[in-house]
Amino acid sequence: MCSILLMRAWWIQRLVESLAFIARLIARREGLILAVLVGTLVLLPRTGFSQAPPLDGKSGRELLLRNFRPVPTLKVPEHLLKRAKFPVVDLHTHFFHRLKHSPDQLEHFVELMNRHNIAVCVSLDGRLGERFDEHRKYLWTKHRDRFLIFVNVDWMGPGDPEKPETWDCHRPDFARRVAAQLAKAKMAGASGLKLFKQFGLGYRNPDGSLLRIDDRRWDPIWKACGSLGLPIIIHTADPIAFFQPIDATNERWEELSRHPEWSFPADKFPSREELLAARNRVIARHPKTTFIGAHMANASEDLATVAAWLDAYPNLVVEPASRIGELGRQPYSARKFFLKYADRIVFGTDGPWPEERLTYYWRFLETWDENFPYSEKPFPPQGLWRIYGLGLPDNVLRKIYHENAARLIPGLKQRVERFSERNQ
Numbered sequence: 095m096c097s098i099l100l101m102r103a104w105w106i107q108r109l110v111e112s113l114a115f116i117a118r119l120i121a122r123r124e125g126l127i128l129a130v131l132v133g134t135l136v137l138l139p140r141t142g143f144s145q146a147p148p149l150d151g152k153s154g155r156e157l158l159l160r161n162f163r164p165v166p167t168l169k170v171p172e173h174l175l176k177r178a179k180f181p182v183v184d185l186h187t188h189f190f191h192r193l194k195h196s197p198d199q200l201e202h203f204v205e206l207m208n209r210h211n212i213a214v215c216v217s218l219d220g221r222l223g224e225r226f227d228e229h230r231k232y233l234w235t236k237h238r239d240r241f242l243i244f245v246n247v248d249w250m251g252p253g254d255p256e257k258p259e260t261w262d263c264h265r266p267d268f269a270r271r272v273a274a275q276l277a278k279a280k281m282a283g284a285s286g287l288k289l290f291k292q293f294g295l296g297y298r299n300p301d302g303s304l305l306r307i308d309d310r311r312w313d314p315i316w317k318a319c320g321s322l323g324l325p326i327i328i329h330t331a332d333p334i335a336f337f338q339p340i341d342a343t344n345e346r347w348e349e350l351s352r353h354p355e356w357s358f359p360a361d362k363f364p365s366r367e368e369l370l371a372a373r374n375r376v377i378a379r380h381p382k383t384t385f386i387g388a389h390m391a392n393a394s395e396d397l398a399t400v401a402a403w404l405d406a407y408p409n410l411v412v413e414p415a416s417r418i419g420e421l422g423r424q425p426y427s428a429r430k431f432f433l434k435y436a437d438r439i440v441f442g443t444d445g446p447w448p449e450e451r452l453t454y455y456w457r458f459l460e461t462w463d464e465n466f467p468y469s470e471k472p473f474p475p476q477g478l479w480r481i482y483g484l485g486l487p488d489n490v491l492r493k494i495y496h497e498n499a500a501r502l503i504p505g506l507k508q509r510v511e512r513f514s515e516r517n518q
């Protein structure tokens with residue numbers, strides 16, 4: 095009890111001394127400084143600047159990155175193109191994966207094709223076997239002239255996806271059987287072969303190692319495509335950012351944070367360079383087979399490298415599906431590339447997409463527009479940036495939109511001509 099009384103007295107004495115000290119300061123020049131300090135402390139909480147931020151992360155200074163939706167204030171000319179200037183062949187579409195064989199959606203998309211001057215779409219979803227038959231029926235019953243089909247090899251066959259030792263591709267006569275299937279598919283109207291990205295990233299050998307695209311076992315397949323006149327559209331590896339750690343420096347962080355399964359960490363997968371080198375060895379070994387490097391041969395971040403590949407492999411062409419986001423952020427390099435390699439680029443979108451997405455392809459290739467989106471999604475799906483148009487001349491547009499594709503695929507030129515006559 096006694097000690098509490100003593101403590102209280104001690105505090106009172108300290109308080110009195112402090113007040114006396116402040117009074118002395120005010121009396122002297124330091125008083126001014128002190129007055130400002132005290133005033134700031136008293137007034138600051140009343141100003142908006144220091145108000146506690148709302149904790150929802152959706153506004154104010156504590157906004158979360160995932161809620162950031164900047165609206166540019168830039169005023170520049172806009173050309174919101176409603177259709178392509180010349181008839182288009184879209185060489186990279188997925189009518190099974192995206193439309194799930196819905197007849198209504200197909201009819202809607204054909205109307206959209208008419209409006210946008212898309213003469214022909216090439217669906218890459220014709221997996222050999224039953225799916226190819228269904229896909230032909232779906233696309234060709236009413237629109238034989240408007241759709242072409244690339245087939246896919248069924249590497250697993252009836253095997254168990256979890257047990258690579260049961261997969262068809264590990265049987266000795268696999269490649270020879272696929273070559274025979276391809277010849278049959280060609281007779282049934284197939285126009286090419288599509289290879290998905292699972293080589294080096296998904297498919298496995300019985301010992302658990304990843305299947306290589308340059309495995310000699312598949313050579314008879316690539317060779318057969320050459321002699322049958324079936325171009326191979328090939329997707330190898332993925333954007334550079336998908337092979338980098340998902341950290342604060344990764345330019346596709348927001349996308350990878352939503353889709354961590356798109357990341358290929360170095361401890362589990364071959365490097366991107368190894369995968370692309372393996373693909374290039376296949377292209378080099380089969381000079382009589384045409385290869386279409388999907389997504390700018392998957393190196394749109396580095397067009398000098400794509401140019402070097404085009405120089406090295408005369409049997410390689412590239413297409414820009416789902417890469418206008420990359421190309422459009424480097425408009426000077428991309429324009430030079432498109433002018434120089436105008437004969438080696440075909441057109442692709444990775445669609446069917448919503449109408450708005452298609453308009454960005456036309457705007458990107460045809461106009462000089464600046465700083466516009468590359469996707470209809472409110473949050474750009476492939477990097478937080480906007481793009482710039484290439485303003486390509488008419489002769490280059492014609493080559494990219496349909497002339498180059500018509501050189502690769504028999505029967506395509508006539509389809510484009512028939513469409514142009516009807517769609518005048």
Ligand SMILES: [Zn+2]
Nearest residue numbers: 186188415444
């Ligand atoms: Zn695709």
